[in-house]
Amino acid sequence: MLALSLYCSSQTIYAALYKKNKILISTQKKITGKGIESIFELIEKCFEVEDIKKLSRIFFSTGPGSFTALRSIKSIAESLSLSTNAEIICSNSFIPSLINYQNKYSEIIVCLKSLKNKSFFQLFKISKKSIKKISKVSLANTNEIIKFYEIKKKKFKDLIMITDCKIQLSNFKLRKIRCEFSTVNAKKIAEVCIMGYGQSNKEINYHSSYYEKN
Numbered sequence: 672m673l674a675l676s677l678y679c680s681s682q683t684i685y686a687a688l689y690k691k692n693k694i695l696i697s698t699q700k701k702i703t704g705k706g707i708e709s710i711f712e713l714i715e716k717c718f719e720v721e722d723i724k725k726l727s728r729i730f731f732s733t734g735p736g737s738f739t740a741l742r743s744i745k746s747i748a749e750s751l752s753l754s755t756n757a758e759i760i761c762s763n764s765f766i767p768s769l770i771n772y773q774n775k776y777s778e779i780i781v782c783l784k785s786l787k788n789k790s791f792f793q794l795f796k797i798s799k800k801s802i803k804k805i806s807k808v809s810l811a812n813t814n815e816i817i818k819f820y821e822i823k824k825k826k827f828k829d830l831i832m833i834t835d836c837k838i839q840l841s842n843f844k845l846r847k848i849r850c851e852f853s854t855v856n857a858k859k860i861a862e863v864c865i866m867g868y869g870q871s872n873k874e875i876n877y878h879s880s881y882y883e884k885n
């Protein structure tokens with residue numbers, strides 16, 4: 672099985688290639704004024720290692736994130752799937768951070784950096800066998816997220832915050848909030864899909880332009 676994984680954060684584009692569930696190459700590039708056009712360069716690097724005709728799976732994240740970036744990655748994945756007959760498997764961007772702590776915590780708020788000093792966040796209840804959404808996806812600044820945490824902490828005594836932003840992590844620690852740092856990239860999206868947490872639904876449900884309007 673040859674699998675390509677694609678991911679775009681608020682600042683970086685990632686691509687990784689797997690063969691029989693083992694990573695062959697992982698590459699990344701900062702987003703510039705040209706948007707995510709450099710993702711084609713990353714994909715080309717991946718297929719210098721293996722023949723694209725052998726591609727059997729494509730993994731990508733459905734968000735939350737930039738609508739333009741998510742839509743572009745989805746289109747690229749669908750085009751590659753049409754030309755290679757590869758299966759598309761998706762995951763949302765919160766899942767990798769949850770999997771990392773599945774045997775350690777039960778209630779987790781995951782925060783993913785967006786633009787304009789805001790982050791997407793969502794509250795989950797997790798166990799070894801399941802991941803359950805407790806809140807909807809929201810977009811807010813750090814102070815607003817802390818207020819949300821303080822309200823939920825009254826009900827969930829062992830609640831913890833997981834963030835991919837080091838500045839936000841420092842702010843949480845200053846407020847004596849239980850927190851840990853966890854990043855998301857193409858490798859982690861691939862890992863959760865390989866573990867069986869992926870899905871065939873390619874719908875982009877959460878994106879910054881939607882939350883900026885609401």
